[in-house]
Amino acid sequence: MYKNFSLVPKVMFGRGSFAQLGDVLEERRTNSDGFVVFVLDDVFAGSELEKRLPVEDGDMVLYVNVDDEPKTEYTDLLVDKVKQHNTILPDGIVGIGGGSTLDIAKVVSLMLTNPGSSADYQGWDLIKNPAVYHVGIPTLAGTGAEISRTAILTGPEKKLGINSDYTLYDQVILDPELLKGVPKDQWFYTGMDCYIHDVESLKGTFINEFSKAYGEKSIDMCRQIFLEDHPDADDKLMMASYFGGMSIAYSQVGACHALSYGLSYVLGTHHGIGCCMAFDALDEIYPEGVLEFRKMMDRHQIVLPKKVAAPLSQEKLQLMVTTALNLTPLWENCLGPDWRHIMTREKCLELYLRM
Structure with a gap:
């Protein structure tokens, strides 16, 4: 079976394009009693960026905290806040921030039209009703959250995304000016998410010409960004993120993302x-990619934490292993249909103990 996947229908790219958000939303403001919800990373509270939001009477600025990865319980509370703000559905949801904030905005837009808890929809194609119209505006680049059909959440029993065509944004605004001032470590780690998307897609068993076309262009831009000096590096990173997200849309990520979930x-x-x-x-699975990644780390003087799994109890170590190995499509893309004979629990635990 071939995937018949949806795409974000409208994309605006360019320096200063954020200024057109008001015009974009004007088309949706058809109800005199309507309102828009701006889902804003709370690091921007009181900032110049917040002052530039086209907020009108009745609108809501919903500050979100992403010090921790998004949890189902937290997103459910945010949905309740929107419902308390107004009893009717909003004209639109606007997510502004990094990947976690963009994922939270996706979940809010979905859960306003679908009953129950967001934890009920962790999985593939469980959403039944279309989301509220939603716009994504990244202030970091690399995760591909702006183009992805996934909203990654940690629930009471698992970390797993809400994967649905309804999750996709209706409109994305890519303004490279919004990347200015991002702390170097955060810029690097988020950008490496994009680079790793490309490696996992290009080296995976699900690879095809569709994914290869996007992945090869994205990884080429990552090399320019992280191994060379370019005045338009932020513009390149925004497009590398977009193309990296497109590359995995018709293939899949792999071992790295499975382990990171644990x-x-x-x-x-x-x-x-x-x-x-x-x-x-x-090193054993992606030798060329890991070698190049380490060159990028050296160039930008990035030092990773070490031995993070060593202090953990056997119970928690085994929970990490279980979490990683439950992501069957990722391992199959990485190692093929017989992956369980290759990535045993013992081998997976060994990888965690290397970190």
């Missing part, structure tokens, strides 16, 4: 740095 679920490790920690332990 780190996040047990240790609360943020996705970008978790991917870097996992990738650094995968």
Whole structure:
């Protein structure tokens, strides 16, 4: 069976394009009693970026905290806040921030039209009703959250995304000016998420010409960004992120992302740095990619945490292993249909103990 996947229908790219958000939303403001919800990373509270939001009477600025990876319980509380703000559905949801904030905005837009808890929809194609119209505006680049049909969540029993065509944004605005001032470590870890997307897609068993076309262009831009000096590096990174997300849309990520889910679920490790920690332990699976990744780390003087799994109890170590190995499509893309004979629990535990 071939995938018949959806794409984000509208994309705006360019420096200063954020200024057109008001015009984009004007088309949706058809109800005199309507309102828009701006889902804003709370690091921007009181900032110049917040002052530039086209907020009108009745609108809601919903500050979200992403110090921790998004949890189902937290997103459910945010949905309740929106419902308390107004009893009607909003005209639109606007997510502004990094990958976690963009994923939270996706979940809010979905859960306003679907009953129950967000934990009920962790999996593939469980959402039944279309989301509220939603716009994604990244202020970090690399995760591909702006183009992805996934909203990654940690639930009471598992870390797993809400994967649905309804999750996709209706509109994305890619303004490279919004990347200015990102701390170097955060810039690097998020950018490496994109690089790792490309390696996992290009080296995976699910690879095809569709994914290869996007992945090869994305990884070429990553090399320009992280191994060379370019004045338009932020523009390149925004497009590398977009293309990297497109590359995995018709293939899949692999071992690194599976292992990073275990780190996040047990240790609360943020996705970008978790991917870097996992990738650094995968010499045997992605030898060329890991070697190049280490060159990028050296060039930007990045030092990863070490031995993070060593203090853990056997119970928690085994929970990390279980979390990682439950992601069957990722391992199959990485190692093929017989992956379980290759990536045993013992081998997976060995990889964690390397980190």
